[in-house]
Amino acid sequence: MDMRELIERLTSRHKLGAPIFQRPDLTFVDLTDNDRLRALLVELRDIEGFTHLVLLTAVDWIEEGKFQLTYMLNNRAANQTLGLRVYLERKDPVEFTSIHDIWPTAETYQRELREMFGINFPGSPRVMDEFILEGWTDMPPYRRDFDTLAYSQQTYRDRPGRATNDPRDHMKSKMYPEG
Amino acid sequence: MFSFNPDRSQYPDVGPDGKLEVDLETGKYLKLWHGPNHPGITGNMSVEITVDGDEVVEGKTHVGYLHRGFEKLMERRTFIQVFPIVCRVCVPEPDFNEYCYAAAVEELAGIEVPEQAQWIRTLILEMGRFNSYMMAMGGIAGALGSGVIGQWMTYVRDLMLDRFEEMTGARIYHMFILPGGVRAGLPEGFAGRMEEVLRTAEKYLADVDKVLFTNAVFKKRTKGVGYIDPALFEPYGVTGPNARAGGVAKDLRKDAPYLVYDQLDFEVVTETASDIWARAMVRRRDIDVSISLIRQILAKMPTEGPVMTALPNVLHWKIPRGETYIKGESSRGEYGYYLVTDGSGYPRRVNVRGPSYTHAMALLEHLIPGTNISDIAALMVSLHTYPPEIER
Secondary structure, three states: OOHHHHHHHHHOOOOEOOOEEEEOOEEEEEEOOHHHHHHHHHHHHHOOOOOEEEEEEEEEEOOOOEEEEEEEEEEOOOOEEEEEEEEEEOOOOEEOOOOOOOOOOHHHHHHHHHHHOOEEOOOOOOOOOOOOOOOOOOOOOOOOOOOHHHHHHHHOOOOOOOOOOOHHHHHHHHHOOOO | OOOOOOOHHHOOOEOOOOOEOOOHHHOOOEEEEEOOOOOOOOOOOEEEEEEEOOEEEEEEEEOOOOOOOHHHHHHOOOHHHHHHHHHHHOOOOOHHHHHHHHHHHHHHHOOOOOHHHHHHHHHHHHHHHHHHHHHHHHHHHHHOOOHHHHHHHHHHHHHHHHHHHHHHOOOOOOOOEEOOEEOOOOOOOHHHHHHHHHHHHHHHHHHHHHHOOOOHHHHHHHOOOOOOOHHHOOOOOOOOHHHHOOOOOOOHHHHOOOOOHHHOOOOOOOOOOOOHHHHHHHHHHHHHHHHHHHHHHHHHOOOOOOOEOOOOOHHHOOOOOEEEEEEEEOOOOEEEEEEEEOOOOOEEEEEEEOHHHHHHHHHHHHHOOOOEHHHHHHHHHHOOOOOHHHHO
16 A cells, blocks of 8 residues: 555545655654544545554643644554544643544543543543542643642652752762862 | 353343443342452453343453553653663563664664664564463463463463573563663573573473363363454454454564564464454464574574664753654554654653553453353453553
């Protein structure tokens, strides 16, 4: 399968960005019209042979105010992997179309994204159930603006008798005690 | 042959939201926790099951006992600092993480890996696969009451861990495959000592064939039980031995050869029954493939030349913006790393695609309704799931 030809064919019907041919067997392409996602995925699955959903995950581009969703699809017969990227506005509430009816396994990925990135997929089975974090009330932790250090300092207490040293000063005082 | 024909009229009704309407007040149903502390569970996870008599009507996988937030941790570490973390993502087969991460970094940073390092990487991955299958064989036998197989397999795995220790200095987390190559070449006389381990393994595996695969109890409890319809493989993302047991020869070592697999001679093992027996058998026969591959690698690999490419100053190592996905065939199926970089000295996002993520969640929950409570352990172990890679 020639990926350049495939992207050209798809671009005639869907709004796609410029493709990145990362490796002979790996291509990334942006979908600029988010409403066409389901149509494009079904076409890729049923007509182009990309039957295997490898993964679905998000990347937080906080500087650009966007979430990137990556739908990684694989066509085993042609040994081709296609990373389809979609961008969402980073404004709460963040919601997007669920694809659990196209690939049932997407349900788990969407549950995790809801919990870790706060991206909701209305209609996806058990999407509001807790996946990994029980009783979590803070900001979704995989977002870039979640401060892990501040969270742990506010949530947990230091064990008594614990001291924090600046590494440079500490080493200096140990190695040259006379100054 | 053991057969189980559930009476569907006994099932609870399905509510408008698609969930079963289980009213515990009626006394007809009972909720049980299978795990997280249970001999028939594969590590730190649990299945919440609803039973009607001894028939299971619903099962929900619960994870979260082992979440360490590795993907978040990696975003706060430089590329070389990430490398000691990745192996800890999956405990029983850690080398796959090292390989996938190293290969992803090499691709985005444009680093070439010396040929000898490619062979050593392949050797390590096959040794890791062998170890992982040892645990799987012990697990499936143990789940059906044959604990002695687990002891034999642990012994054989321990011999292989000795070889790992000799080669890398560590038994479980080797931290040997790092971006740019591997840490060192093989020690003197390694091939001979490896051959001894493989011969011992073959002796024990011959015993396993006699004790396990001809055992009437094992046959009755696994044949025809835990059937996965091959039509479910694509919708549920089933890969690896679970798919090969259903007659689909999915094996990335053949489908998308990486490292030096294109220079090695092996067949993809398949079975057709797609039940617990077939999955156990595929793993048993795949051990033979691994043993043969280890022998081939040691015979064919170059022994001269560098094993490591010089890296840039790793303290100030910046990788241009880009993204890639590296995959390989682990002992459980497709294992992959999705790495996104943003031009800084830190990864923007690392996502680990573990095969158990799909097998133990959506697939297991789909398979459980209608099974007998005593088959749950065998069903779960036969999917060969490792919880650490579900929650990372």
